[in-house]
Amino acid sequence: MERINVAVRARPLSPEDAKTSPWRISGNSIVFANPSNKFDFDRIFREDCKTAEVYESRTKAIVSAAIGGFNGTVFAYGQTNSGKTHTMRGSSVEPGVIPLAVHDLFDMIQQEIDREFLLRMSYMEIYNEEINDLLAPEHRKLQIHESIERGIFVAGLKEEIVSSPEQVLKFMEFGEAHRHIGETNMNLHSSRSHTIFRMIIESRDKVEDEYAENSCDAVRVSVLNLVDLAGSERAAKTGAEGVRLKEGSHINKSLMTLGTVIKKLSEGAESQGGHVPYRDSKLTRILQPALGGNANTAIICNITLAQIHADETKSSLMFASRALRVTNCVHVNEILTDAALLKRQKKEIEELRAKLQGSHSDHLGEEILNLRNTLLQSELERERIALELEEEKKAQAKRDKMLLEQAKKIQNLSSMVLSSNRDEITDHRKLLVFCKLQKVNLLMVGEYTELLVLHCYIYKFSILLILPISHRDNLCLKYRSLTGI
Numbered sequence: 001m002e003r004i005n006v007a008v009r010a011r012p013l014s015p016e017d018a019k020t021s022p023w024r025i026s027g028n029s030i031v032f033a034n035p036s037n038k039f040d041f042d043r044i045f046r047e048d049c050k051t052a053e054v055y056e057s058r059t060k061a062i063v064s065a066a067i068g069g070f071n072g073t074v075f076a077y078g079q080t081n082s083g084k085t086h087t088m089r090g091s092s093v094e095p096g097v098i099p100l101a102v103h104d105l106f107d108m109i110q111q112e113i114d115r116e117f118l119l120r121m122s123y124m125e126i127y128n129e130e131i132n133d134l135l136a137p138e139h140r141k142l143q144i145h146e147s148i149e150r151g152i153f154v155a156g157l158k159e160e161i162v163s164s165p166e167q168v169l170k171f172m173e174f175g176e177a178h179r180h181i182g183e184t185n186m187n188l189h190s191s192r193s194h195t196i197f198r199m200i201i202e203s204r205d206k207v208e209d210e211y212a213e214n215s216c217d218a219v220r221v222s223v224l225n226l227v228d229l230a231g232s233e234r235a236a237k238t239g240a241e242g243v244r245l246k247e248g249s250h251i252n253k254s255l256m257t258l259g260t261v262i263k264k265l266s267e268g269a270e271s272q273g274g275h276v277p278y279r280d281s282k283l284t285r286i287l288q289p290a291l292g293g294n295a296n297t298a299i300i301c302n303i304t305l306a307q308i309h310a311d312e313t314k315s316s317l318m319f320a321s322r323a324l325r326v327t328n329c330v331h332v333n334e335i336l337t338d339a340a341l342l343k344r345q346k347k348e349i350e351e352l353r354a355k356l357q358g359s360h361s362d363h364l365g366e367e368i369l370n371l372r373n374t375l376l377q378s379e380l381e382r383e384r385i386a387l388e389l390e391e392e393k394k395a396q397a398k399r400d401k402m403l404l405e406q407a408k409k410i411q412n413l414s415s416m417v418l419s420s421n422r423d424e425i426t427d428h429r430k431l432l433v434f435c436k437l438q439k440v441n442l443l444m445v446g447e448y449t450e451l452l453v454l455h456c457y458i459y460k461f462s463i464l465l466i467l468p469i470s471h472r473d474n475l476c477l478k479y480r481s482l483t484g485i
Protein backbone atom coordinates (compact mmCIF):
# COMPACT_ATOMS: atom_id res chain seq x y z
CA MET A 1 0.00 0.00 0.00
CA GLU A 2 1.33 3.38 -1.02
CA ARG A 3 0.03 6.65 0.38
CA ILE A 4 -0.65 9.55 -1.99
CA ASN A 5 2.24 11.97 -1.67
CA VAL A 6 1.10 15.53 -1.13
CA ALA A 7 3.27 18.61 -1.54
CA VAL A 8 2.23 22.24 -1.35
CA ARG A 9 3.72 24.94 -3.51
CA ALA A 10 3.20 28.60 -2.69
CA ARG A 11 3.40 31.02 -5.59
CA PRO A 12 5.32 34.29 -5.23
CA LEU A 13 3.48 37.27 -3.74
CA SER A 14 3.64 40.93 -4.55
CA PRO A 15 5.47 42.91 -1.81
CA GLU A 16 2.12 44.33 -0.58
CA ASP A 17 0.50 40.86 -0.35
CA ALA A 18 3.57 39.52 1.40
CA LYS A 19 3.24 42.16 4.13
CA THR A 20 -0.38 41.27 4.90
CA SER A 21 -0.19 37.50 4.46
CA PRO A 22 -1.83 35.62 7.35
CA TRP A 23 0.13 32.45 6.55
CA ARG A 24 3.41 31.28 8.08
CA ILE A 25 5.45 28.36 6.72
CA SER A 26 7.69 26.36 9.02
CA GLY A 27 9.40 23.28 7.60
CA ASN A 28 6.65 21.14 6.11
CA SER A 29 3.90 22.83 8.12
CA ILE A 30 1.84 25.84 7.26
CA VAL A 31 -0.08 27.83 9.87
CA PHE A 32 -2.96 30.23 9.34
CA ALA A 33 -3.20 33.18 11.83
CA ASN A 34 -2.89 31.05 14.97
CA PRO A 35 -1.19 27.68 15.65
CA SER A 36 -4.50 25.80 15.89
CA ASN A 37 -4.93 26.21 12.12
CA LYS A 38 -1.92 24.11 11.22
CA PHE A 39 -1.55 21.85 8.18
CA ASP A 40 1.27 19.31 7.72
CA PHE A 41 2.34 17.90 4.38
CA ASP A 42 5.02 15.70 2.86
CA ARG A 43 6.70 18.82 1.57
CA ILE A 44 6.06 22.56 1.38
CA PHE A 45 7.78 24.60 -1.31
CA ARG A 46 8.12 28.26 -0.54
CA GLU A 47 7.53 31.10 -2.96
CA ASP A 48 11.16 31.24 -4.14
CA CYS A 49 11.52 27.56 -4.92
CA LYS A 50 12.13 26.42 -8.49
CA THR A 51 10.07 23.88 -10.41
CA ALA A 52 13.12 21.63 -10.81
CA GLU A 53 13.15 21.21 -7.03
CA VAL A 54 9.44 20.36 -7.01
CA TYR A 55 10.06 17.80 -9.76
CA GLU A 56 13.02 16.18 -7.97
CA SER A 57 11.21 15.79 -4.68
CA ARG A 58 8.71 13.13 -5.82
CA THR A 59 7.83 13.18 -9.52
CA LYS A 60 11.26 11.92 -10.56
CA ALA A 61 10.77 8.76 -8.50
CA ILE A 62 7.33 8.24 -10.03
CA VAL A 63 8.81 8.55 -13.53
CA SER A 64 11.50 6.06 -12.62
CA ALA A 65 8.91 3.62 -11.25
CA ALA A 66 6.85 4.03 -14.42
CA ILE A 67 9.84 2.77 -16.40
CA GLY A 68 9.81 -0.28 -14.14
CA GLY A 69 6.16 -0.97 -14.97
CA PHE A 70 4.32 0.96 -12.24
CA ASN A 71 1.56 3.39 -13.13
CA GLY A 72 2.15 6.95 -12.00
CA THR A 73 0.06 10.09 -11.75
CA VAL A 74 1.05 13.59 -10.73
CA PHE A 75 -1.48 16.36 -10.69
CA ALA A 76 -1.49 20.02 -9.85
CA TYR A 77 -4.46 21.19 -7.86
CA GLY A 78 -5.41 24.65 -6.69
CA GLN A 79 -7.49 27.73 -7.23
CA THR A 80 -7.24 29.74 -10.40
CA ASN A 81 -4.02 31.71 -10.84
CA SER A 82 -2.20 29.74 -8.10
CA GLY A 83 0.52 28.47 -10.46
CA LYS A 84 -0.68 25.02 -11.65
CA THR A 85 0.18 25.53 -15.32
CA HIS A 86 3.40 27.21 -14.31
CA THR A 87 4.27 24.09 -12.29
CA MET A 88 3.19 21.47 -14.80
CA ARG A 89 3.97 23.04 -18.16
CA GLY A 90 6.26 25.89 -17.21
CA SER A 91 7.90 28.10 -19.76
CA SER A 92 11.02 28.21 -21.87
CA VAL A 93 12.69 30.03 -18.97
CA GLU A 94 11.59 27.59 -16.33
CA PRO A 95 10.43 24.26 -17.73
CA GLY A 96 7.60 22.60 -15.85
CA VAL A 97 7.22 19.12 -14.44
CA ILE A 98 6.00 17.71 -17.79
CA PRO A 99 9.03 18.67 -19.92
CA LEU A 100 11.37 17.78 -17.05
CA ALA A 101 9.71 14.35 -16.75
CA VAL A 102 9.86 13.77 -20.50
CA HIS A 103 13.59 14.52 -20.66
CA ASP A 104 14.26 12.40 -17.60
CA LEU A 105 12.19 9.54 -18.96
CA PHE A 106 14.31 9.30 -22.11
CA ASP A 107 17.53 9.67 -20.09
CA MET A 108 16.49 6.90 -17.73
CA ILE A 109 15.51 4.61 -20.58
CA GLN A 110 18.99 5.05 -22.05
CA GLN A 111 20.36 3.55 -18.85
CA GLU A 112 18.17 0.48 -19.18
CA ILE A 113 20.50 -1.42 -21.48
CA ASP A 114 18.85 -4.79 -20.89
CA ARG A 115 15.37 -3.74 -21.93
CA GLU A 116 13.83 -2.39 -25.09
CA PHE A 117 11.10 0.24 -24.97
CA LEU A 118 8.17 1.46 -26.99
CA LEU A 119 6.83 4.85 -25.95
CA ARG A 120 3.51 6.36 -26.89
CA MET A 121 1.94 9.62 -25.86
CA SER A 122 -1.52 11.08 -25.79
CA TYR A 123 -2.86 14.44 -24.75
CA MET A 124 -6.48 15.18 -23.92
CA GLU A 125 -8.57 17.81 -22.24
CA ILE A 126 -11.83 17.66 -20.36
CA TYR A 127 -13.73 20.77 -21.31
CA ASN A 128 -17.27 21.32 -20.06
CA GLU A 129 -17.43 17.61 -19.22
CA GLU A 130 -16.45 16.61 -22.76
CA ILE A 131 -13.26 14.79 -23.64
CA ASN A 132 -11.35 16.25 -26.58
CA ASP A 133 -8.26 14.85 -28.20
CA LEU A 134 -5.58 17.53 -28.28
CA LEU A 135 -3.43 15.51 -30.72
CA ALA A 136 -6.38 15.05 -33.09
CA PRO A 137 -8.61 18.11 -32.60
CA GLU A 138 -11.30 16.60 -34.81
CA HIS A 139 -11.74 13.84 -32.21
CA ARG A 140 -14.22 15.38 -29.82
CA LYS A 141 -16.61 14.16 -27.18
CA LEU A 142 -14.72 10.91 -26.72
CA GLN A 143 -16.21 8.25 -24.50
CA ILE A 144 -14.75 6.44 -21.52
CA HIS A 145 -14.86 2.65 -21.58
CA GLU A 146 -13.62 -0.10 -19.36
CA SER A 147 -12.36 -3.57 -20.23
CA ILE A 148 -10.47 -6.33 -18.45
CA GLU A 149 -7.49 -5.99 -20.78
CA ARG A 150 -7.23 -2.20 -20.88
CA GLY A 151 -8.89 -1.12 -17.67
CA ILE A 152 -10.46 2.35 -17.93
CA PHE A 153 -9.66 3.96 -21.27
CA VAL A 154 -10.77 6.74 -23.57
CA ALA A 155 -11.98 5.17 -26.79
CA GLY A 156 -10.56 6.66 -29.97
CA LEU A 157 -7.87 8.71 -28.25
CA LYS A 158 -4.88 9.18 -30.55
CA GLU A 159 -1.61 7.75 -29.36
CA GLU A 160 1.58 8.88 -31.07
CA ILE A 161 4.65 6.68 -30.99
CA VAL A 162 7.57 8.81 -29.87
CA SER A 163 11.31 8.29 -29.79
CA SER A 164 12.78 11.52 -28.42
CA PRO A 165 11.91 14.24 -25.91
CA GLU A 166 11.88 16.80 -28.70
CA GLN A 167 9.28 14.83 -30.60
CA VAL A 168 7.11 14.58 -27.47
CA LEU A 169 7.36 18.29 -26.74
CA LYS A 170 6.52 19.09 -30.33
CA PHE A 171 3.33 17.03 -30.14
CA MET A 172 2.61 18.70 -26.84
CA GLU A 173 2.99 22.12 -28.37
CA PHE A 174 0.57 21.09 -31.11
CA GLY A 175 -1.92 20.02 -28.44
CA GLU A 176 -1.48 23.22 -26.47
CA ALA A 177 -2.60 25.19 -29.49
CA HIS A 178 -5.96 23.42 -29.30
CA ARG A 179 -6.42 23.64 -25.58
CA HIS A 180 -9.18 25.87 -24.17
CA ILE A 181 -7.58 28.88 -22.59
CA GLY A 182 -9.52 32.02 -21.72
CA GLU A 183 -9.04 35.37 -20.13
CA THR A 184 -10.56 36.03 -16.73
CA ASN A 185 -10.14 38.85 -14.26
CA MET A 186 -7.73 36.66 -12.35
CA ASN A 187 -5.65 35.08 -15.09
CA LEU A 188 -4.99 36.30 -18.61
CA HIS A 189 -4.32 32.70 -19.68
CA SER A 190 -6.64 30.78 -17.48
CA SER A 191 -6.97 27.08 -18.25
CA ARG A 192 -10.64 26.45 -18.92
CA SER A 193 -10.15 22.71 -19.08
CA HIS A 194 -8.37 19.91 -17.22
CA THR A 195 -5.56 18.49 -19.33
CA ILE A 196 -4.11 15.01 -19.07
CA PHE A 197 -0.73 14.46 -20.67
CA ARG A 198 -0.06 10.74 -20.86
CA MET A 199 2.96 8.62 -21.64
CA ILE A 200 2.43 4.90 -22.19
CA ILE A 201 5.62 2.98 -21.53
CA GLU A 202 5.97 -0.54 -22.88
CA SER A 203 9.10 -2.54 -22.34
CA ARG A 204 10.49 -6.03 -22.40
CA ASP A 205 13.80 -7.81 -21.93
CA LYS A 206 16.20 -7.31 -24.80
CA VAL A 207 16.93 -10.75 -26.26
CA GLU A 208 19.33 -11.86 -28.95
CA ASP A 209 17.54 -15.16 -29.32
CA GLU A 210 13.78 -15.08 -28.80
CA TYR A 211 13.71 -18.76 -27.98
CA ALA A 212 16.65 -18.76 -25.59
CA GLU A 213 15.90 -20.54 -22.32
CA ASN A 214 16.61 -17.57 -20.09
CA SER A 215 14.78 -14.98 -22.17
CA CYS A 216 11.42 -13.80 -20.90
CA ASP A 217 9.01 -12.12 -23.29
CA ALA A 218 6.78 -10.64 -20.59
CA VAL A 219 5.76 -7.12 -21.55
CA ARG A 220 5.47 -4.33 -18.99
CA VAL A 221 2.99 -1.60 -19.75
CA SER A 222 2.68 1.41 -17.49
CA VAL A 223 0.89 4.71 -17.80
CA LEU A 224 2.28 8.02 -16.59
CA ASN A 225 -0.33 10.78 -16.26
CA LEU A 226 0.74 14.36 -15.74
CA VAL A 227 -2.35 16.41 -15.06
CA ASP A 228 -2.90 20.14 -15.05
CA LEU A 229 -6.29 20.76 -13.51
CA ALA A 230 -8.33 23.83 -14.19
CA GLY A 231 -8.53 26.04 -11.12
CA SER A 232 -11.46 26.36 -8.81
CA GLU A 233 -12.90 29.83 -9.09
CA ARG A 234 -15.46 32.19 -7.74
CA ALA A 235 -17.44 33.97 -10.39
CA ALA A 236 -17.44 37.10 -8.28
CA LYS A 237 -13.65 37.19 -8.38
CA THR A 238 -13.09 36.03 -11.94
CA GLY A 239 -15.92 38.19 -13.29
CA ALA A 240 -17.01 35.22 -15.37
CA GLU A 241 -20.09 35.63 -17.46
CA GLY A 242 -21.65 33.73 -20.35
CA VAL A 243 -19.21 31.13 -21.72
CA ARG A 244 -16.67 31.71 -18.92
CA LEU A 245 -19.39 31.26 -16.31
CA LYS A 246 -20.51 27.99 -17.86
CA GLU A 247 -16.88 26.81 -18.01
CA GLY A 248 -16.36 27.83 -14.39
CA SER A 249 -19.40 25.92 -13.20
CA HIS A 250 -18.23 22.73 -15.00
CA ILE A 251 -14.73 23.16 -13.59
CA ASN A 252 -16.08 23.65 -10.08
CA LYS A 253 -18.46 20.72 -10.42
CA SER A 254 -15.74 18.25 -11.49
CA LEU A 255 -13.35 19.58 -8.83
CA MET A 256 -16.10 19.11 -6.29
CA THR A 257 -16.48 15.48 -7.37
CA LEU A 258 -12.71 15.09 -7.09
CA GLY A 259 -12.96 16.49 -3.55
CA THR A 260 -15.78 14.09 -2.68
CA VAL A 261 -13.86 11.10 -4.08
CA ILE A 262 -10.79 12.07 -2.04
CA LYS A 263 -12.94 12.60 1.06
CA LYS A 264 -14.62 9.21 0.68
CA LEU A 265 -11.32 7.48 0.10
CA SER A 266 -9.69 9.24 3.06
CA GLU A 267 -12.56 7.95 5.23
CA GLY A 268 -11.87 4.42 4.00
CA ALA A 269 -15.16 4.16 2.07
CA GLU A 270 -13.74 1.92 -0.64
CA SER A 271 -12.11 -0.56 1.74
CA GLN A 272 -15.38 -0.74 3.68
CA GLY A 273 -17.31 -1.48 0.51
CA GLY A 274 -18.87 2.00 0.42
CA HIS A 275 -19.68 3.97 -2.73
CA VAL A 276 -17.02 6.22 -4.21
CA PRO A 277 -18.54 8.47 -6.91
CA TYR A 278 -15.84 8.09 -9.57
CA ARG A 279 -18.47 8.13 -12.30
CA ASP A 280 -19.86 11.50 -11.28
CA SER A 281 -17.27 13.29 -13.42
CA LYS A 282 -15.09 12.49 -16.41
CA LEU A 283 -12.06 13.67 -14.48
CA THR A 284 -12.48 11.27 -11.56
CA ARG A 285 -13.43 8.41 -13.88
CA ILE A 286 -10.25 8.83 -15.94
CA LEU A 287 -8.13 9.33 -12.82
CA GLN A 288 -9.77 6.43 -10.97
CA PRO A 289 -6.68 4.16 -11.07
CA ALA A 290 -4.65 7.01 -9.55
CA LEU A 291 -7.17 7.57 -6.76
CA GLY A 292 -7.13 4.58 -4.45
CA GLY A 293 -6.13 2.28 -7.34
CA ASN A 294 -3.00 0.91 -8.93
CA ALA A 295 -0.70 3.92 -9.25
CA ASN A 296 1.97 5.94 -7.52
CA THR A 297 0.23 9.24 -7.09
CA ALA A 298 1.46 12.67 -6.08
CA ILE A 299 -0.51 15.87 -5.71
CA ILE A 300 1.09 19.26 -5.97
CA CYS A 301 -1.26 21.67 -4.29
CA ASN A 302 -0.67 25.17 -5.56
CA ILE A 303 -1.66 27.97 -3.24
CA THR A 304 -1.29 31.66 -2.82
CA LEU A 305 -0.55 33.11 0.59
CA ALA A 306 -2.31 36.41 -0.14
CA GLN A 307 -4.80 37.58 2.47
CA ILE A 308 -7.47 38.14 -0.14
CA HIS A 309 -7.49 34.44 -1.18
CA ALA A 310 -7.25 32.97 2.33
CA ASP A 311 -10.57 31.09 2.06
CA GLU A 312 -9.67 29.44 -1.25
CA THR A 313 -6.22 28.54 0.09
CA LYS A 314 -7.76 27.04 3.22
CA SER A 315 -10.14 24.99 1.12
CA SER A 316 -7.24 23.79 -1.09
CA LEU A 317 -5.24 22.80 1.99
CA MET A 318 -8.24 20.92 3.40
CA PHE A 319 -8.47 18.96 0.14
CA ALA A 320 -4.73 18.25 0.22
CA SER A 321 -4.88 17.15 3.88
CA ARG A 322 -7.58 14.61 3.08
CA ALA A 323 -5.57 13.32 0.11
CA LEU A 324 -2.74 12.55 2.54
CA ARG A 325 -4.91 9.83 4.03
CA VAL A 326 -5.60 8.08 0.72
CA THR A 327 -3.64 4.95 -0.04
CA ASN A 328 -3.14 3.21 -3.35
CA CYS A 329 -2.27 -0.38 -4.07
CA VAL A 330 0.58 -0.30 -6.55
CA HIS A 331 1.81 -3.26 -8.54
CA VAL A 332 3.84 -3.73 -11.65
CA ASN A 333 1.78 -4.13 -14.84
CA GLU A 334 3.03 -7.08 -16.74
CA ILE A 335 1.43 -8.92 -19.62
CA LEU A 336 2.54 -12.49 -19.99
CA THR A 337 2.08 -14.62 -23.06
CA ASP A 338 1.65 -18.37 -22.46
CA ALA A 339 5.23 -18.98 -23.54
CA ALA A 340 6.46 -16.23 -21.26
CA LEU A 341 4.46 -17.66 -18.40
CA LEU A 342 6.01 -21.08 -18.90
CA LYS A 343 9.49 -19.65 -19.13
CA ARG A 344 8.96 -17.59 -16.01
CA GLN A 345 7.69 -20.56 -14.03
CA LYS A 346 10.62 -22.66 -15.16
CA LYS A 347 12.96 -19.88 -14.11
CA GLU A 348 11.29 -19.65 -10.73
CA ILE A 349 11.62 -23.39 -10.17
CA GLU A 350 15.30 -23.24 -11.09
CA GLU A 351 15.82 -20.34 -8.72
CA LEU A 352 14.07 -22.21 -5.91
CA ARG A 353 16.16 -25.30 -6.59
CA ALA A 354 19.33 -23.20 -6.54
CA LYS A 355 18.22 -21.68 -3.25
CA LEU A 356 17.60 -25.11 -1.81
CA GLN A 357 21.05 -26.19 -2.83
CA GLY A 358 22.54 -23.01 -1.42
CA SER A 359 24.69 -22.81 1.68
CA HIS A 360 21.73 -22.16 3.90
CA SER A 361 20.10 -25.49 3.09
CA ASP A 362 23.33 -27.59 3.08
CA HIS A 363 23.08 -28.20 6.76
CA LEU A 364 19.39 -29.03 6.47
CA GLY A 365 20.02 -31.46 3.62
CA GLU A 366 22.72 -33.24 5.66
CA GLU A 367 20.40 -33.54 8.59
CA ILE A 368 17.65 -34.99 6.42
CA LEU A 369 20.13 -37.52 4.99
CA ASN A 370 21.26 -38.57 8.48
CA LEU A 371 17.69 -38.97 9.61
CA ARG A 372 16.90 -41.07 6.56
CA ASN A 373 19.91 -43.34 7.26
CA THR A 374 18.90 -43.77 10.86
CA LEU A 375 15.38 -44.64 9.80
CA LEU A 376 16.65 -47.17 7.27
CA GLN A 377 18.90 -48.84 9.83
CA SER A 378 16.05 -49.07 12.33
CA GLU A 379 13.87 -50.70 9.72
CA LEU A 380 16.57 -53.24 8.82
CA GLU A 381 17.12 -54.03 12.48
CA ARG A 382 13.40 -54.47 13.00
CA GLU A 383 13.22 -56.87 10.02
CA ARG A 384 16.21 -58.81 11.30
CA ILE A 385 14.66 -59.20 14.75
CA ALA A 386 11.35 -60.28 13.21
CA LEU A 387 13.15 -62.95 11.14
CA GLU A 388 15.06 -64.19 14.16
CA LEU A 389 11.88 -64.38 16.12
CA GLU A 390 10.26 -66.36 13.34
CA GLU A 391 13.22 -68.77 13.19
CA GLU A 392 13.17 -69.11 16.93
CA LYS A 393 9.46 -69.89 16.83
CA LYS A 394 10.00 -72.53 14.14
CA ALA A 395 12.88 -74.06 16.09
CA GLN A 396 10.81 -74.04 19.25
CA ALA A 397 7.94 -75.73 17.41
CA LYS A 398 10.37 -78.32 16.08
CA ARG A 399 11.78 -78.89 19.54
CA ASP A 400 8.30 -79.20 20.97
CA LYS A 401 7.38 -81.67 18.27
CA MET A 402 10.53 -83.67 18.89
CA LEU A 403 9.96 -83.71 22.61
CA LEU A 404 6.44 -84.84 22.05
CA GLU A 405 7.61 -87.61 19.77
CA GLN A 406 10.29 -88.66 22.22
CA ALA A 407 7.80 -88.64 25.03
CA LYS A 408 5.56 -90.90 22.95
CA LYS A 409 8.48 -93.21 22.12
CA ILE A 410 9.54 -93.40 25.75
CA GLN A 411 5.99 -94.20 26.59
CA ASN A 412 5.96 -96.94 23.95
CA LEU A 413 9.31 -98.24 25.08
CA SER A 414 8.27 -98.17 28.68
CA SER A 415 5.53 -100.52 27.79
CA MET A 416 8.17 -102.66 26.14
CA VAL A 417 10.46 -102.88 29.15
CA LEU A 418 11.90 -106.22 28.97
CA SER A 419 11.81 -109.10 31.19
CA SER A 420 13.57 -111.49 28.80
CA ASN A 421 14.58 -115.10 28.83
CA ARG A 422 16.64 -117.12 26.42
CA ASP A 423 13.67 -117.86 24.27
CA GLU A 424 13.07 -114.24 23.72
CA ILE A 425 16.42 -113.41 22.19
CA THR A 426 14.87 -112.84 18.83
CA ASP A 427 12.59 -110.27 20.35
CA HIS A 428 15.61 -108.53 21.87
CA ARG A 429 17.22 -108.32 18.50
CA LYS A 430 14.08 -106.92 16.95
CA LEU A 431 13.94 -104.36 19.66
CA LEU A 432 17.52 -103.30 19.09
CA VAL A 433 16.93 -102.86 15.39
CA PHE A 434 13.92 -100.76 16.18
CA CYS A 435 15.96 -98.64 18.62
CA LYS A 436 18.70 -98.18 16.09
CA LEU A 437 16.24 -96.98 13.51
CA GLN A 438 14.46 -94.69 15.92
CA LYS A 439 17.75 -93.44 17.42
CA VAL A 440 16.63 -93.91 20.98
CA ASN A 441 18.48 -95.28 23.92
CA LEU A 442 17.37 -98.48 25.31
CA LEU A 443 16.35 -98.92 28.86
CA MET A 444 16.68 -102.36 30.06
CA VAL A 445 16.30 -104.26 33.22
CA GLY A 446 16.30 -107.93 34.01
CA GLU A 447 18.31 -111.04 33.33
CA TYR A 448 20.18 -111.98 30.15
CA THR A 449 21.25 -108.44 29.79
CA GLU A 450 24.79 -109.32 28.70
CA LEU A 451 23.38 -110.65 25.51
CA LEU A 452 21.68 -107.33 24.90
CA VAL A 453 24.85 -105.42 25.70
CA LEU A 454 26.54 -107.40 23.03
CA HIS A 455 23.84 -106.46 20.55
CA CYS A 456 24.05 -102.81 21.54
CA TYR A 457 27.73 -102.87 20.83
CA ILE A 458 27.18 -104.45 17.46
CA TYR A 459 24.51 -101.86 16.56
CA LYS A 460 26.64 -98.99 17.95
CA PHE A 461 24.40 -97.08 20.30
CA SER A 462 24.68 -96.32 23.93
CA ILE A 463 22.54 -97.96 26.52
CA LEU A 464 21.49 -97.19 29.98
CA LEU A 465 21.45 -100.24 32.11
CA ILE A 466 19.57 -100.60 35.25
CA LEU A 467 20.53 -103.98 36.64
CA PRO A 468 20.00 -106.06 39.70
CA ILE A 469 23.11 -105.77 41.96
CA SER A 470 23.85 -109.44 41.59
CA HIS A 471 24.45 -109.10 37.86
CA ARG A 472 26.39 -105.87 37.87
CA ASP A 473 30.06 -106.93 38.40
CA ASN A 474 29.78 -109.87 36.10
CA LEU A 475 28.22 -107.80 33.38
CA CYS A 476 30.70 -104.93 33.63
CA LEU A 477 33.51 -107.39 33.10
CA LYS A 478 31.84 -108.84 30.06
CA TYR A 479 31.09 -105.37 28.63
CA ARG A 480 34.69 -104.28 29.07
CA SER A 481 36.01 -107.42 27.45
CA LEU A 482 33.68 -106.89 24.54
CA THR A 483 34.05 -103.14 23.99
CA GLY A 484 37.55 -102.57 25.35
CA ILE A 485 36.27 -99.50 27.30
Ligand SMILES: Nc1ncnc2c1ncn2[C@@H]1O[C@H](COP(=O)(O)OP(=O)(O)OP(=O)(O)O)[C@@H](O)[C@H]1O
Pocket residue numbers: 010011012047078079080081082083084085086087187189190191192229230231232302
Ligand atom coordinates in the same frame (compact mmCIF):
# COMPACT_ATOMS: atom_id res chain seq x y z
N1 LIG B 1 6.09 29.89 -8.77
C1 LIG B 1 5.88 30.84 -9.66
N2 LIG B 1 6.92 31.59 -10.04
C2 LIG B 1 6.74 32.53 -10.93
N3 LIG B 1 5.57 32.83 -11.54
C3 LIG B 1 4.50 32.13 -11.21
C4 LIG B 1 4.61 31.08 -10.27
N4 LIG B 1 3.40 30.52 -10.13
C5 LIG B 1 2.57 31.17 -10.97
N5 LIG B 1 3.23 32.13 -11.62
C6 LIG B 1 2.65 33.01 -12.59
O1 LIG B 1 1.32 33.30 -12.23
C7 LIG B 1 0.48 33.34 -13.35
C8 LIG B 1 -0.66 32.34 -13.20
O2 LIG B 1 -0.12 31.10 -13.12
P1 LIG B 1 -0.78 29.84 -13.79
O3 LIG B 1 -1.38 30.19 -15.10
O4 LIG B 1 0.20 28.79 -13.75
O5 LIG B 1 -1.96 29.62 -12.79
P2 LIG B 1 -3.03 28.45 -12.84
O6 LIG B 1 -3.16 27.96 -11.48
O7 LIG B 1 -2.69 27.50 -13.88
O8 LIG B 1 -4.32 29.25 -13.23
P3 LIG B 1 -5.67 28.69 -13.93
O9 LIG B 1 -6.27 27.73 -13.05
O10 LIG B 1 -6.51 29.92 -14.08
O11 LIG B 1 -5.26 28.15 -15.24
C9 LIG B 1 1.35 33.02 -14.53
O12 LIG B 1 1.72 34.23 -15.17
C10 LIG B 1 2.55 32.36 -13.95
O13 LIG B 1 3.71 32.61 -14.73
